[in-house]
Structure formats: structure tokens, C-alpha cells
Amino acid sequence: MCLAVPGKILAIEEAEGNRVGRVEFGGITRPVQLDFVPEAVVGDYVVTHVGFAISRVDPEEAERTFHILHEMGLLESEGLSPDHQSEGHDKAA
Amino acid sequence: MKYLDEYRDERIARALVADLHRCVTRPWVLMEICGGQTHTLMRYGIDELVPKEITLVHGPGCPVCVTPLEIIDKAIRIASQPEVIFVSYGDMLRVPGSESDLLRVKAAGGDVRVVYSPMEALKIARANPQRQVVFFGIGFETTAPANAMAVWQARREGLRNFSMLASHVLVPPAIRLLLRSPQNRVQGFIAPGHVCTVMGYREYEELAREFRVPFVVGGFEPIDLLEAISMLVAQLEEGRAEVENQYVRSVSQEGNLPAQAIMREVFEICDRKWRGVGLIPESGLRLRPDFAAYDAEKVFDVAACSAEEPAECISAQVLQGLRKPIDCPAFGRRCTPESPLGAPMVSAEGACAAYYLYRRLALVS
Incomplete structure (x- = not known):
């Protein structure tokens, strides 16, 4: 439940005071709220929990963590497994 | 050694295990709080790699597990109402209430939907203005800010058909309860890395001082946990009781201040019953009176009930x-x-x- 997955911010949109990033997790992109990491910019890696970024991490750490989560089969429950495509979420080109 | 060749950083893992075997001189009981860490410990056989002197016990850190039966029963009753779209994290659907579960409500025709983020519940509410959308807001401090933000946003937008059935729990009061128990045998704790990413670790410094027990804030990867265990054993062997941070790449002493701010604005601390444990004073979060219009327990008239756990379950x-x-x-x-x-x-x-x-x-x- 407290699983948090690192991903890369591809773009940031600001609408009505909300900062929402388009964040890539191993090929799958998701909208991620950036309210709690106001310092994050495009290209940063953020640790994401239930659709909200909770901290920034460096790229190598992010890469390694993502692989381990995949290996442990923990991405499935978040709909983020690179092997499966969940409904309603677009895949990065 | 069994398991070790599965480690991505096998060399580091071997060094940490060897170090532990050198360092330990007597038996110690350590507890990890977080269910995610329990999963890693079992998956990588860490409990079998560490010296036999070290016993790992598993704490109450799974919010799905500790959500009280009464709240599950309330969720089931709300979700069964025809005008309701009940929205939840997937894990909650199969949790047994006293007579049924949410998955069975769904099978019987209830509109129960699974989301990965509370913001998706808001989207459902915007798209269905004629229906009542109820989000099942559970979780520890890691999840509470996100759930708080959904309620805050709903109020800002003036959404009238969105509410939250909130049952949040806090880690430090549960640790305090364990440490006060005369039956306690835990001598050192791995503090939960993502809870501390949000909250920082000052509260654990108080606990360390009050009970003279060491804490190490730990991450979720096998190497993180081996390192956290090693740091804890070093403290215990040297007679120290401090808070150390193994998960520095995500955790600071202060934590995430914007996340803490929204949590405080939307929620207040309350007593909370934990499934299997009982009532723990000041261990939960509920919506502040300012947000009563978004509190599903107030919006829906579901009477309080008390329910019994199956006797055989320990x-x-x-x-x-x-x-x-x-x-x-x-x-x-x-x-x-x-x-x-x-x-x-x-x-x-x-x-x-x-x-x-x-x-x-x-x-x-």
C-alpha cells in the first residue's frame, strides 16, 4: 500500500493552480500531481505514490528501483507492469 | 548461500551479511513496520540470510490489514446503495467484512470501481453529477496527503456529489502501543521509508528517547533492508538508541512539508480502532469539521456497528x-x-x- 514507484517527468502542465506532470514509468505514462514537489522540473525523476509525487530521486536510483519493483512483481498491482497495459492509460511512444 | 545469487548487487549483499555475522554477539528481536518491507524480506529470504541470533518480526504496517471491520461493513452498506459509485484502491475489494466484501457487492450489481489515485475518483464525480461518488480513503501517512488533496480539490471546485469514507492510520502511536505493552519483545525498529519521506523522522527521535530503542529508517529494496538491519544491530551491540537514516535518497529529517501542510489542513487526529489490535489513542486521521460536507460517514446515515473477528484467526x-x-x-x-x-x-x-x-x-x- 505504501509502494511508491519512480518515474521521469516528460512534461508539466499547470491548470487552475494544479501542477500535473506527464510521468513515464518504464514505457507507460501517467498523469502525476506535482503539488508536493514544487521544485521538480521536466527531466527530473520523482517517486510517485497513488498519483502524487512525494520526493525527487536521482536517475540511476530511479532506474534501479524500477527494475527491482518489476522483478518483485509489485508493479502489477499499480497497473504499471511493462508487460501489461491497463485500460485508460496511454503508452509512451 | 541460498537466495544471494538473486541479488542485483550480490557483492554488496554478501559483504553486508558477512558483516552482520561478525558483529552480532547475542539475540536481538527486530521489527519492520511496513508491509512493503515484509514482502521484500520474504521474497529475498532475508530472514534466513541473517545470523540465527536475529529474529525478524513483522509489524502492523499494512493499512488494508488494519482497517477496522466496522469501517469495511460501512463501506459495504454505502456501496450497496443504488445511487452510489463506490471508488476504492484495489486491495480493499477482497477484505472480508463481517458478512460480505466489496467484490461481492460489485458482483451483485453494485457500482464499485478501482482506481490507482484519489484524483481519478474526482474525475468520476465530475463525469457523473447525478450520482454520489464515495472514495474509500485509507492509508498511512504516505497516502493521507494525496487523499487530503482530493477532498481539498473537491471543495475548491464545489463538487457536491463527492465524499470520502476516511480511515487513515498513523505509525508512531502504534509503535508507542507496542513498546508500552508488557509483552513487547521488540528491541529495534526499521522505520517505514515512505511514511518518513512524507513525515520526516522527528517523531521517531522522540520514541527512541522515550523508550531507549533504536530506529533505522529503511528503504524497500533487499540491500536497503540488509543495511538497515546491519545498522540496527550495530546500535544494539554498542548500546546506542538513536534514529539513523538508511534511506537518505528519499527521506529527510523534516519530511515533505507541502504534503504535511495539506494533511493538517484537511484532517485532524482522532482515536482509531485498528483491526486485530483494538483502539489506539490518537492514532488516526479524520476529516476536520470544515470538510463535513465531504465526510461520507456524515453524508450517509450508516449507523455504528461493532463486529467480531473469526475466533480462529490470530x-x-x-x-x-x-x-x-x-x-x-x-x-x-x-x-x-x-x-x-x-x-x-x-x-x-x-x-x-x-x-x-x-x-x-x-x-x-
Whole structure:
């Protein structure tokens, strides 16, 4: 439940005071709220929990963590497994 | 050594294990709080790699597992109402209430939907203005800010058909309860890395001082946990009781201040019953009166009820680290992930499910 997955911010949109990033997790992109990491910019890696970024991490750490989560089969429950495509979420080109 | 060749950083893992074997001189009981960490410990066999002097017990850190039966029953009653779209994190659907579960409500025609983020629940509310959308807001401090933000946003937009059934829990009061118990045998704690990413670790410094017990804030990867165990054992062997941070790449002493701010604005601290454990004073979060219009317990007239746990289930003792899942007579026989008696067998992060997944072949004849 407290699983948090690192991903890369591809773009940031600001609408009505909300900062929402388009964040890539191993090929799958998701909208991620950036309210709690106001310092994050495009290209940063953020640790994401239930659709909200909770901290920034460096790229190598992010890469390694993502692989381990995949290996442990923990991405499935978040709909983020690179092997499966969940409904309603677009895949990065 | 069994398991070690599966490690991505096998060399580091071997060095950490060797170091532990050198350092330990007597028995120690350590507890990890977080269910995600329990999963890693079992998956990578860390409990079997560490010296036999070290006993790892598993704490109450799975919010799905500790959500009280009464709240599950309320969720089921709300979700059964025809005008309601009930929105939840996936893990909650199979958690047994006293008579049913949310998955059965869905099978019987209830509109129960699974989301990965509370913001998706808001989207559903915007798209269905004629229906009542109720979000099941559970979780520890890691999840509470996100759930708080959904309520805050709903109020800002003036959404009138969105509410939250909130049952949040806080880690430090549960640790305090364990440490005060005369039955306690835990001598050192791995503090939960993502809870501390949000909250920082000052509260754990108070606990360390008050009870003279060491804490190490730990991450979720196998190497993180081996390192955290090693740091804890070093403190215990040297007679120190401090808070150390192994998960520096994500955790600071102060934590995430914007996340804490929204949590405080939307929620207030309350007493909360934990499934299997009982009432823990000041261990939960509920919506502040300012947000009463978004509180599903106020919007829907669902009377309070009290419910009994199945007598055979020992999840109360498992969640307090007093017994291991395999000590339960029902484990793997009358209680399995497909047909769970207690919540720790339901959630992937529950201690019983972790043992079932990784150890049952060795344990159940």
C-alpha cells in the first residue's frame, strides 16, 4: 500500500493552480500531481505514490528501483507492469 | 548461500551479511513496520540470510490489514446503495467484512470501481453529477496527503456529489502501543521509508528517547533492508538508541512539508480502532469539521456497528509481532489468499500473504 514507484517527468502542465506532470514509468505514462514537489522540473525523476509525487530521486536510483519493483512483481498491482497495459492509460511512444 | 545469487548487487549483499555475522554477539528481536518491507524480506529470504541470533518480526504496517471491520461493513452498506459509485484502491475489494466484501457487492450489481489515485475518483464525480461518488480513503501517512488533496480539490471546485469514507492510520502511536505493552519483545525498529519521506523522522527521535530503542529508517529494496538491519544491530551491540537514516535518497529529517501542510489542513487526529489490535489513542486521521460536507460517514446515515473477528484467526498477535503467521492453525489450510479469514492474508503486503506466497511449500506439509 505504501509502494511508491519512480518515474521521469516528460512534461508539466499547470491548470487552475494544479501542477500535473506527464510521468513515464518504464514505457507507460501517467498523469502525476506535482503539488508536493514544487521544485521538480521536466527531466527530473520523482517517486510517485497513488498519483502524487512525494520526493525527487536521482536517475540511476530511479532506474534501479524500477527494475527491482518489476522483478518483485509489485508493479502489477499499480497497473504499471511493462508487460501489461491497463485500460485508460496511454503508452509512451 | 541460498537466495544471494538473486541479488542485483550480490557483492554488496554478501559483504553486508558477512558483516552482520561478525558483529552480532547475542539475540536481538527486530521489527519492520511496513508491509512493503515484509514482502521484500520474504521474497529475498532475508530472514534466513541473517545470523540465527536475529529474529525478524513483522509489524502492523499494512493499512488494508488494519482497517477496522466496522469501517469495511460501512463501506459495504454505502456501496450497496443504488445511487452510489463506490471508488476504492484495489486491495480493499477482497477484505472480508463481517458478512460480505466489496467484490461481492460489485458482483451483485453494485457500482464499485478501482482506481490507482484519489484524483481519478474526482474525475468520476465530475463525469457523473447525478450520482454520489464515495472514495474509500485509507492509508498511512504516505497516502493521507494525496487523499487530503482530493477532498481539498473537491471543495475548491464545489463538487457536491463527492465524499470520502476516511480511515487513515498513523505509525508512531502504534509503535508507542507496542513498546508500552508488557509483552513487547521488540528491541529495534526499521522505520517505514515512505511514511518518513512524507513525515520526516522527528517523531521517531522522540520514541527512541522515550523508550531507549533504536530506529533505522529503511528503504524497500533487499540491500536497503540488509543495511538497515546491519545498522540496527550495530546500535544494539554498542548500546546506542538513536534514529539513523538508511534511506537518505528519499527521506529527510523534516519530511515533505507541502504534503504535511495539506494533511493538517484537511484532517485532524482522532482515536482509531485498528483491526486485530483494538483502539489506539490518537492514532488516526479524520476529516476536520470544515470538510463535513465531504465526510461520507456524515453524508450517509450508516449507523455504528461493532463486529467480531473469526475466533480462529490470530492476526491480532501477528500484527503486534507476538506470533508468526505460521503459528496459526488455519494458515494455508482454512485461510488462504483466495479464501482469507483475516486481513493480513488478503493484502499482498500482509504478513500472512507474504508467508503464504514465499514459504508455504516449506511450511505446510
